[in-house]
């Protein structure tokens with residue numbers, strides 16, 4: 323009952339920053355009545371959340387195995403602040419020990435290499451084969467190749483840093499080596515991409531950092547889209563006022579070539595040169611999904627998995643029992659960590675009810691929040707609550723729709739750290 327109420331009310335707060343807080347955390351429900359084997363692939367925001375909540379809400383009869391190649395997870399959220407030295411990667415690193423010890427999730431440090439949807443089995447790179455009753459795929463994103471030329475050494479400098487890790491460190495070092503007469507070029511791919519406000523946020527924090535630490539510099543945003551994709555009001559103010567003279571925003575800039583030897587980017591809006599080129603490539607669902615052809619949605623260019631948002635089950639009838647969530651799925655919700663955590667709860671609730679022979683909740687709600695640093699001390703935010711619309715069978719913005727803060731301020735800065743702490747605790751502990 324608590325689970326149902328939570329799923330119905332998750333978005334009820336005014337600005338939707340809520341999560342299931344530790345007040346509801348506790349011992350596993352010993353006799354929740356659901357019995358079944360679930361393999362979850364991908365220990366990121368979506369996969370870890372679903373594995374935890376399958377056991378937390380489903381009880382000890384749920385046999386849950388999480389497959390993830392890495393021993394720990396580095397959060398992309400806040401990774402823009404690693405570039406400017408306000409956070410370290412180790413502060414953004416989370417492990418799976420609580421998932422194992424408190425919730426009884428089995429963790430296999432390996433990659434899934436193939437899926438047999440008929441035999442209901444997955445193969446791991448370790449050689450192990452796992453059988454499942456339900457399979458949840460949450461492998462995040464992968465990228466299309468960039469039109470990149472140059473020597474191998476020069477090409478290695480063109481990073482996206484859109485999956486936090488070694489590329490984040492490389493980009494941070496390149497920014498630190500800039501002087502006030504240098505230019506930072508950021509390229510943004512066509513939507514959809516992970517974290518719609520993320521690239522514009524990066525431009526702001528890099529501009530602020532250059533101004534503060536170098537006494538100046540230039541940031542050129544080459545956006546393949548016709549306009550800013552999120553938080554338009556706050557980013558327009560940031561580009562035209564807060565970071566005036568540093569940030570230049572160029573829309574409709576489709577990239578045709580990047581030359582790493584001359585450090586130039588050729589686009590439909592002209593050719594641009596920079597000291598640092600931070601090129602974010604076109605996104606697609608995690609390779610596991612595209613390689614396996616898991617119910618790809620042609621309306622989304624065949625790059626994302628099509629799902630029923632009541633349970634995140636694949637809409638491909640030959641893939642019965644397979645659910646896909648987080649950034650890999652094609653929904654009307656943003657590709658974001660907060661929404662991945664919310665989707666995971668809807669999916670966990672649905673799977674538990676399927677195992678119990680009950681009905682799937684027909685009115686799921688999800689919510690998403692994003693705090694957006696504009697400078698080192700000021701932050702804006704963007705939030706939305708989504709509800710299921712039976713007519714379109716999609717999640718649509720509820721209430722006030724997608725809302726952004728009225729400017730950026732230092733109070734939001736404090737709230738941002740609380741929000742992150744809660745989100746990561748709700749996912750990893």
Ligand SMILES: Cc1cc2nc3c(=O)[nH]c(=O)nc-3n(C[C@H](O)[C@H](O)[C@H](O)COP(=O)(O)OP(=O)(O)OC[C@H]3O[C@@H](n4cnc5c(N)ncnc54)[C@H](O)[C@@H]3O)c2cc1C
Pocket residue numbers: 363364365366367368369389390391392395397398399400401402432433434435460461462463483484485486516517520608609610647648649650657658659660661662691692693
């Ligand atoms: C700079 C930046 C800032 C961001 N800021 C925010 C923010 O403020 N708020 C917000 O809500 N979101 C933010 N995001 C977005 C957020 O990070 C993603 O939307 C979120 O991580 C998606 O979760 P996911 O589980 O789908 O993918 P991920 O978190 O990427 O997890 C995918 C996991 O799957 C694993 N995997 C892949 N393939 C396999 C395989 N074959 N077998 C086993 N495991 C596999 C990977 O190792 C990985 O651990 C930001 C992103 C970036 C880049």
